[in-house]
Amino acid sequence: MLGRIIDQLLKKHWSQEEIDRYVGRYQKAYLTHATDASIRKQSASGGSTTALLINGLERGFFNGAVVCKTVIEEGKVRARFCIATTVEDILDARGSKYVETRFLREVLPLIRDFDGQVAVVGLPCDIAALRHRCSKEPALASKLVLTLALVCGHNSRTALIDAVTTRIKRETGADIAHYHFRLGHWRGWLEAELEDGRLVRKPSKVFNDYQNLFFFSERKCLACYDHYGYSSDLTLGDIWLFRLQADPIKHTAIIIRTQVGENFFDAGVCSDKLRATEIDIRDILDGQSRIGPSHYNVTARSKAGQWLGVKLPDPVGERVTWHAYINALMTISALRLSETGWGRRLIFAIPRPLLKFVLYIKKGLESFR
Numbered sequence: 631m632l633g634r635i636i637d638q639l640l641k642k643h644w645s646q647e648e649i650d651r652y653v654g655r656y657q658k659a660y661l662t663h664a665t666d667a668s669i670r671k672q673s674a675s676g677g678s679t680t681a682l683l684i685n686g687l688e689r690g691f692f693n694g695a696v697v698c699k700t701v702i703e704e705g706k707v708r709a710r711f712c713i714a715t716t717v718e719d720i721l722d723a724r725g726s727k728y729v730e731t732r733f734l735r736e737v738l739p740l741i742r743d744f745d746g747q748v749a750v751v752g753l754p755c756d757i758a759a760l761r762h763r764c765s766k767e768p769a770l771a772s773k774l775v776l777t778l779a780l781v782c783g784h785n786s787r788t789a790l791i792d793a794v795t796t797r798i799k800r801e802t803g804a805d806i807a808h809y810h811f812r813l814g815h816w817r818g819w820l821e822a823e824l825e826d827g828r829l830v831r832k833p834s835k836v837f838n839d840y841q842n843l844f845f846f847s848e849r850k851c852l853a854c855y856d857h858y859g860y861s862s863d864l865t866l867g868d869i870w871l872f873r874l875q876a877d878p879i880k881h882t883a884i885i886i887r888t889q890v891g892e893n894f895f896d897a898g899v900c901s902d903k904l905r906a907t908e909i910d911i912r913d914i915l916d917g918q919s920r921i922g923p924s925h926y927n928v929t930a931r932s933k934a935g936q937w938l939g940v941k942l943p944d945p946v947g948e949r950v951t952w953h954a955y956i957n958a959l960m961t962i963s964a965l966r967l968s969e970t971g972w973g974r975r976l977i978f979a980i981p982r983p984l985l986k987f988v989l990y991i992k993k994g995l996e997s998f999r
């Protein structure tokens with residue numbers, strides 16, 4: 631009840647023009663989750679991505695799914711792509727990996743060498759880049775039957791996860807055998823399985839506070855305005871509505887964009903792999919009301935970048951308010967600070983209450999319209 635009241639109070643007006651601009655073409659929007667609780671257990675939100683991939687594989691929509699796994703390489707947590715051809719492989723790739731990847735470099739050879747058709751999960755920029763390659767390479771295009779984009783605020787460089795895991799190793803005196811960036815309901819927690827079998831859990835803010843302030847952001851994200859994955863068949867993301875906070879089941883928001891996406895989605899619902907309730911696209915935009923518009927506003931970052939030595943093209947020509955401008959200055963300053971040795975030392979020396987204070991200022995700036 632309280633959640634509904636808060637949602638009503640925070641509800642924003644979204645014009646059709648804004649929906650077209652931020653979301654792009656779409657058909658319908660749904661609030662969903664995997665029916666199978668064991669799938670949801672280690673998923674990023676409602677496990678819908680995993681449930682749909684499993685259904686697609688079992689029903690022969692495709693022969694493999696390009697997924698992203700967490701691996702430990704030389705003691706470091708990294709994200710690597712593979713083609714999952716079994717249910718176990720798909721389950722193994724559950725969860726979001728908030729660390730930079732080499733998408734095209736890894737995925738193109740995988741698909742070219744694969745004997746069969748594939749579905750691909752990826753971030754909006756990577757799905758757009760793959761589509762672009764397919765427009766030039768018919769053999770590649772003929773293998774791609776479905777694309778699923780994850781809603782994306784931005785991604786982080788390896789330095790951030792390395793700092794977090796180094797601290798865990800120092801505190802426990804053990805190496806990490808497996809790592810989960812985020813588990814559990816709402817903001818959840820991060821989890822490291824140690825070589826000696828111990829399990830370490832920490833609140834997700836240990837990573838997220840730095841990430842949300844754009845410390846260690848990838849540079850390409852400054853120039854990106856594709857929050858919802860314009861070129862995908864389906865878009866999947868979290869749904870940050872207060873009325874869902876008390877629901878024991880975490881949900882995934884799904885945006886259906888194409889007929890291919892709709893067929894695949896319907897098959898998941900019909901096979902009872904996915905529970906889905908149709909919602910207004912504005913509910914999804916409300917759940918992303920801070921980060922969505924500020925992500926789109928490359929114009930603000932382009933203008934702020936002129937003062938901070940970062941040249942950015944401006945493909946969107948968005949209005950720049952004073953609060954969008956200050957927010958952009960904070961975003962780029964955080965990234966610039968992460969790029970120097972002294973800056974990195976300073977970032978991790980900032981007392982947590984101060985870090986939180988700055989984060990609230992940033993969130994406040996993002997909330998203005």
Ligand SMILES: Cc1cc2nc3c(=O)[nH]c(=O)nc-3n(C[C@H](O)[C@H](O)[C@H](O)COP(=O)(O)OP(=O)(O)OC[C@H]3O[C@@H](n4cnc5c(N)ncnc54)[C@H](O)[C@@H]3O)c2cc1C
Nearest residue numbers: 673674675676677678679680697698725727782783867868
């Ligand atoms: C870097 C990043 C930023 C994100 N930012 C936002 C945001 O701002 N707002 C929001 O609503 N949602 C965001 N998401 C999406 C969200 O975290 C969930 O991925 C989404 O809700 C789907 O959840 P699920 O339970 O259906 O996925 P699961 O069933 O857990 O499946 C996740 C699938 O995504 C794939 N995957 C995970 N990480 C990556 C990666 N880095 N690159 C390519 N594929 C990957 C895995 O292979 C797996 O198949 C982000 C995800 C990532 C990776």
Ligand code: SF4
Nearest residue numbers: 755782784785851854
């Ligand atoms: S913000 Fe854009 S460029 Fe950055 S990882 Fe997400 S989709 Fe890619």
